[in-house]
Amino acid sequence: MSLDVEADSRRSTPGSREDELQPELTGDGEDRGADRPSADELKSEVAAASGGRPARGSMFAALSNANYRIYLTGSFVSNIGTWMQRVAQDWLVLELSGGSGLAVGITTGLQFLPMLLLSPYAGLVADRFDKRRVLKLTQAWLALSAAVLGVLAVTGVAATWHVYAIAFAFGIGTAFDNPARQSFVSEVAGPEHLPNAIGLNSATFNAARIVGPAVAGLVIAAFGSGWAILSNAVTYAAFIGALVLVDATKLTIVPPAARAKRQIQEGLAYVRGRSDLLLVMGTVFFMGTFGMNFQMTSALMAQQEFHRGAEQYGILGTFMAAGSLTGALLAARRRVAPSGRFVVTTALVFGAIEVVAGLMPTYWSYAAIQPLVGLSALLTLTAANATVQLNVDPQLRGRVMALYMMLLMGGTPFGAPLIGWVGEAFGARWTLIGGGTLSVLGVLLCVALLARRRRAHEDAASSAGHELAASAA
Numbered sequence: 001m002s003l004d005v006e007a008d009s010r011r012s013t014p015g016s017r018e019d020e021l022q023p024e025l026t027g028d029g030e031d032r033g034a035d036r037p038s039a040d041e042l043k044s045e046v047a048a049a050s051g052g053r054p055a056r057g058s059m060f061a062a063l064s065n066a067n068y069r070i071y072l073t074g075s076f077v078s079n080i081g082t083w084m085q086r087v088a089q090d091w092l093v094l095e096l097s098g099g100s101g102l103a104v105g106i107t108t109g110l111q112f113l114p115m116l117l118l119s120p121y122a123g124l125v126a127d128r129f130d131k132r133r134v135l136k137l138t139q140a141w142l143a144l145s146a147a148v149l150g151v152l153a154v155t156g157v158a159a160t161w162h163v164y165a166i167a168f169a170f171g172i173g174t175a176f177d178n179p180a181r182q183s184f185v186s187e188v189a190g191p192e193h194l195p196n197a198i199g200l201n202s203a204t205f206n207a208a209r210i211v212g213p214a215v216a217g218l219v220i221a222a223f224g225s226g227w228a229i230l231s232n233a234v235t236y237a238a239f240i241g242a243l244v245l246v247d248a249t250k251l252t253i254v255p256p257a258a259r260a261k262r263q264i265q266e267g268l269a270y271v272r273g274r275s276d277l278l279l280v281m282g283t284v285f286f287m288g289t290f291g292m293n294f295q296m297t298s299a300l301m302a303q304q305e306f307h308r309g310a311e312q313y314g315i316l317g318t319f320m321a322a323g324s325l326t327g328a329l330l331a332a333r334r335r336v337a338p339s340g341r342f343v344v345t346t347a348l349v350f351g352a353i354e355v356v357a358g359l360m361p362t363y364w365s366y367a368a369i370q371p372l373v374g375l376s377a378l379l380t381l382t383a384a385n386a387t388v389q390l391n392v393d394p395q396l397r398g399r400v401m402a403l404y405m406m407l408l409m410g411g412t413p414f415g416a417p418l419i420g421w422v423g424e425a426f427g428a429r430w431t432l433i434g435g436g437t438l439s440v441l442g443v444l445l446c447v448a449l450l451a452r453r454r455r456a457h458e459d460a461a462s463s464a465g466h467e468l469a470a471s472a473a
Contacts (some may be wrong), residue, residue, distance in 0.1 A: 006439050031231055049223065059332045062193035062200055067246045071188045074242025076204040077133070078139075081235030083212025084219070085146055087317060088228035089163065090299045091220055091310050092153055096160045099303060101428070103160055104296045105420020107167050112412035114171035115405060120264045123402025127395065128177040128259070132243050133183060138177035139243075143236035145170045146229055153226025178409075181400035183254075186389065186397065190252045199332025202382045206328050206374070209321035217314025220365075254394045267399030276391065277400070279340045279450050280384045281407045283347045286442025289411030292377065292418050292434045294320065298370075300428035306363040316367055323371030327378030331386070338383040344443060346383065350376035351440035358432030 062068050090104050125134060149166040152158040189197035199231035219228040271277050294317075302313040351374050360366040385404070390399045415435075425429040 001086040006124055011460055022468050032277075036309040058196070059329060060196075060200065062189050062197040064188055065193060065250075067250055068189045068197060069320055070242050071185075071211035072200060072204055075201070076208055077238035078235045079205050079208035080212045080215070081146075082234035082319070083209050083457075084216040084228045085232035086295050087213045087310075087314055088220055088225040088232075089167070090148070090295045091226035091313065092158065092229075093160065093163055094299060094303060095225070096158065096163065101296065101300050101304075101420040101423035101426055101431070102417065104419040105423075106300060107163055108293065108420075109413035110164050111167040111171040111174070112409045112416070113168065114175040115178070116411070116413060117411045118172065118175040119402040119406030120267070120399070120462050122176040123179045123267060123302045123399035125176060125265075126183050126398030126402065128398075131180045131184040131187065131398075132246070132248070134180040135177065136240055137181065138158060138173050138385070139240050141173040142170060142177065143233050143240075146233035146236070147174060150230030150233055153224065153229060155226075158226070161368055178405045179210050182385075182389070182405065183398045184399040186394070187251045187253055188246065191464035194367070194389060196332055199328055199330075199382055199391065202328035202378055202385075203325055203332055206321045206324035206378065209324060210318050213317030213321070215314075217311040220310040220314075242441060254397070264399065265394050267396055267403065267432050270393070271400060271403055274391075275454060276340055277388060279446060280343055280387050280405055282446035282450070283343055284381065284384050284404070285407040286345055286439050286446070287350065287380065288408040289438075290419065290442065291351055291439035293412070293416050293431070293435060296416060296420060297423075297428070297431045300423045301366060302363075304423075305428040306366070308363060312363065316370055319367045319370035320374040323374030323376075324378040325374075326371070327375040328382060331379065331382035338387055340387070343380060343383045344386060346376055346380040347443045349442055350380055351436040351443070354436030354439065355433050358436065359430045396469075410418040437443050 063072070089107065093104050093107050146168055149158070149163065152162050152166075185197055186194050187203060216228045219231065251331060271281070290307070298316045298320075299313055302308045302316060306312075350373070351370065353376050357369045357373055360369055388400060388404050389397065419431045419435055422434050426434075
């Protein structure tokens with residue numbers, strides 16, 4: 001299958017393998033409410049907004065929007081700091097805990113635990129309130145969390161439990177930030193540029209991923225982890241400034257959802273009735289839980305398997321980010337939502353490459369395969385994100401994206417400590433071999449369960465039709 005995914009916009013033919021793998025976009029026959037547009041209607045709206053242009057187009061089309069340029073610039077600067085902290089935080093934990101992989105896993109798990117606990121409420125907040133205001137508050141909270149941890153580390157009083165507590169506080173801010181940020185992109189870029197904007201967001205995120213870990217490695221080696229974390233606290237000012245500078249009159253604002261009962265349940269029911277969304281969310285759940293613990297697995301491989309220092313650890317992140325950036329730029333050419341088959345295929349390829357990475361014999365051979373890990377991961381995640389964003393009712397986008405992020409990141413509190421324990425018990429290589437294997441098996445399980453569910457609905461519909469025909473006769 002080519003990376004351009006020419007078949008992304010095609011409907012599969014009945015009875016084909018693609019038809020088995022990609023459940024109907026309009027759901028399983030469950031009632032989603034007459035007032036909710038179907039996935040095909042949502043696709044038509046995006047196609048109309050883009051003037052009916054084909055799936056491939058300008059890689060930088062969204063940059064013609066001044067608001068989006070401002071947003072992307074602030075996001076890029078902030079993301080450099082974010083990647084610096086990710087590297088520095090894991091290295092700080094390794095230093096404080098005497099090289100414990102379990103401690104790194106617990107830190108990662110605590111940081112993502114609020115995503116699991118709070119995402120449904122955070123999604124409702126994104127749908128109910130002004131997204132710019134929500135983002136200003138969440139960014140200020142994240143900056144404060146980073147500043148506190150940085151000061152503790154710089155002054156030499158940081159202990160492992162301090163990192164645990166601040167990682168959890170950081171996770172609370174992230175839980176509310178993610179659905180608001182994901183939903184706000186559509187308001188900044190507009191429906192005609194949304195697929196391109198999703199790809200460019202990933203591109204700048206991974207360009208920052210190239211710069212951030214490399215800079216973090218140098219800063220940690222020269223001054224210590226605390227100064228790298230403090231640098232992140234400062235960079236949040238760039239994104240907050242971008243939110244202030246954006247011209248509100250040119251935003252494509254979705255009217256806030258009216259206050260009503262059972263709004264969280266409404267979002268859950270909407271997703272439950274959509275097999276295409278369930279397939280994508282199940283896929284990213286297994287990838288996020290078991291396969292995408294990159295900071296921990298690379299830290300363990302660098303320190304324990306290859307006996308390298310912080311600078312070489314940072315270089316591994318840069319190598320991976322080069323592949324991720326390539327994947328994001330390829331995704332930026334997309335104008336329509338990719339197929340479920342593409343999401344599943346790239347996820348399976350990702351899992352297989354991760355297993356191979358765990359078998360690499362030397363530091364440089366391990367570094368050489370990191371671009372392929374990054375490429376396969378980003379092709380999967382950008383495709384999954386676009387599939388969800390382009391196929392949901394805008395009134396429910398915040399809640400649906402919150403569920404998406406909850407499944408992508410919410411399994412980390414369980415997966416990261418488990419993978420960390422595997423690293424301690426069996427060696428660093430098994431964090432990759434085991435994580436990749438579990439990712440592949442989980443994705444295949446999702447495909448099998450949803451194919452079975454679809455056949456059950458088809459059988460039920462067929463039986464109902466026969467009964468109706470018999471009664472009419």
